[in-house]
Amino acid sequence: MCSWNADCVEEIDAQRVLGYALFKDGKNTRLSYHLEKFHSDVAGRSFHNGRFIQRMREKAATLPNVRLEQGTVTSLLEDNGAIKGVQYKTKTGEEIKAFAPLTVVCDGCFSNLRRSLCKPKVEVPSCFVVLVLENCQLPFANHGHVILADPSPILFYPISSTEVRCLVDVPGQKVPSIANGEMAKYLKTIVAPQIPPELHDAFISAIDNGNIRTMPNKSMPADPYPTPGALLMGDAFNMHHPLTGGGMTLALSDIVVLRDLLKPLRNLHDAASLCKYL
Known part of the structure; x- marks a missing residue:
């Protein structure tokens, strides 16, 4: 960690x-x-x-460049084959669109977003x-x-x-x-x-x-469609039998790999070259 x-x-x-x-x-x-x-x-x-996740959320919220928003993502926003962000529903039922140059999709083993980003064989x-x-x-x-x-x-x-x-x-x-x-x-x-x-x-x-x-x-093998503007991670992307209890370790180590990959980049807005790089 x-x-x-x-x-x-x-x-x-x-x-x-x-x-x-x-x-x-x-x-x-x-x-x-x-x-x-x-x-x-x-x-x-x-x-x-749940206790560990809550602690990480609280820690992330202390960073000046992080804003936490809570809601249920209902769909990815697509334009010309590239993902531009997400549409999500708040607790009060309000539908909101959020745009970003890179959307990281990690909605877990019951993912409803993976179908547009990989070939799920669960x-x-x-x-x-x-x-x-x-x-x-x-x-x-x-x-x-x-x-x-x-x-x-x-x-x-x-x-x-x-x-x-x-x-x-x-x-x-x-x-x-x-x-x-x-x-x-x-x-x-x-x-x-x-x-x-x-x-x-x-x-x-x-x-x-x-x-x-x-x-x-x-269990689900990793079989992604490289999609500009989006990256699939965690159990939404690749699953193994949880026998060894290594899922949290795997999630954290994947995040470190992604952080190191993105660190040298100064511009995430060139979706095609970012997709190729990732």
Whole structure:
């Protein structure tokens, strides 16, 4: 992470992550990051994503050349094959047009803007079932945990000093129903026997609390139409299975790459040459 926004992981109860632990067939091993040569504060961080994003927004808003506008982008504004900006709707329902020499489109995995900028071939190999375990100790403190289970992996990692997020990979696009109790039964009979015993009671409690969510895991190769005036980034552009929890790192490193690419340019208004350059 570039040093400018490193303090955005402070004051949100983010947890230091020093490596991964792998579990399979009753055995386990720990893979620690090689941090010996670095400053003592260098390590991974895991957190509530929304808290981190909010901190970055607040930080960006302090810059004199940044103005934050909140709304839902409804379409890209096009003129002669080039993107000139966006049309967006405010909370009050007002439709506003905003113009710019370069529009960065990064509206996530459910992007409704990517179709005009790439050939989306989205596949859904599986779904994640999401639970939050409270007040339990992971077998290896400050580590992500990957259980290589049957039929597919289960993840545990800390997101605050009292919470552990659990992601259960369920193959295919159809998951057991939460509403009729099928999901709770699946988690208790198929998944629970395969997790480390230290987490068993907290796992069952999280199921009984009923706050079970599901999200599709998507994969999409990067296949852009180079379009003058626009650049597609993040999950709107290219998706991998989120098993390794590297999405935020990837997003930040892509931003640094883009910053370094744009730094020498003094004029973004020549859309054709900018498009070719990018």
